Amino acid sequence: MMSINLKLKVLDSFKQLHKARKTVFKGDSYALSEARKKINGEFKKQKHVKDVKEIEELIKYANAVETEIRTCVIQAREVEPGKYRAEITKDTLRLDNVPYKDCPKEWNGVDAKLKEIKPEVDKWICMESFGRRERTAITRLSIGHTNLTSSYLLAGRQPPRCEDCNVPVSVKHILLECPRYGHLRRRIAIPDRLNLCLGESHINLRKTLAFLGTINLLSKI
Numbered sequence: 711m712m713s714i715n716l717k718l719k720v721l722d723s724f725k726q727l728h729k730a731r732k733t734v735f736k737g738d739s740y741a742l743s744e745a746r747k748k749i750n751g752e753f754k755k756q757k758h759v760k761d762v763k764e765i766e767e768l769i770k771y772a773n774a775v776e777t778e779i780r781t782c783v784i785q786a787r788e789v790e791p792g793k794y795r796a797e798i799t800k801d802t803l804r805l806d807n808v809p810y811k812d813c814p815k816e817w818n819g820v821d822a823k824l825k826e827i828k829p830e831v832d833k834w835i836c837m838e839s840f841g842r843r844e845r846t847a848i849t850r851l852s853i854g855h856t857n858l859t860s861s862y863l864l865a866g867r868q869p870p871r872c873e874d875c876n877v878p879v880s881v882k883h884i885l886l887e888c889p890r891y892g893h894l895r896r897r898i899a900i901p902d903r904l905n906l907c908l909g910e911s912h913i914n915l916r917k918t919l920a921f922l923g924t925i926n927l928l929s930k931i
């Protein structure tokens with residue numbers, strides 16, 4: 711028999727998830743409805759669970775998902791192949807319309823542009839739904855061979871060097887080291903180790919892709 715205390719905990723995690731859903735997907739009726747279905751469906755699926763330990767684990771999981779939704783879900787719209795605009799909420803990161811060196815024009819007036827975009831056409835980067843291009847990028851990043859860092863081999867050119875740091879451009883340099891992106895790196899909260907950036911965590915992968923998309927490098931991977 712489930713204790714009242716445990717029942718309240720389950721109810722609370724359910725409520726918190728819906729609260730996060732409403733905040734993060736605000737203005738996007740499609741995403742709001744899909745997320746509601748998903749949350750309700752997941753809870754329904756576990757309704758039969760009677761084991762207290764198992765229920766406690768599920769609550770922990772629900773709370774973790776809630777935190778993830780709140781802090782990591784980034785609404786992104788593909789503006790051209792491989793190039794994304796990220797919609798940021800108060801719990802994730804705030805961009806100040808500061809143009810980064812690699813995408814000077816795109817970020818000007820981005821807030822105004824985002825408002826013009828019909829919510830329905832926006833795409834959400836979901837935990838389980840990396841597209842073909844994202845998967846390709848993840849694979850290339852994971853093995854350290856990207857067009858950006860390795861194409862010189864085929865073209866017979868000098869290895870590219872970072873203009874700011876005068877070191878060879880590498881996946882690691884871009885994701886972890888180059889001070890040019892330090893600001894954004896902290897805001898997106900990119901993990902500080904390469905194996906975490908490109909590991910099995912969908913959250914971290916999403917952050918990594920959002921980071922690369924934001925600095926306009928995803929299309930060059």
Ligand SMILES: [Zn+2]
Nearest residue numbers: 872874875888
């Ligand atoms: Zn650098």
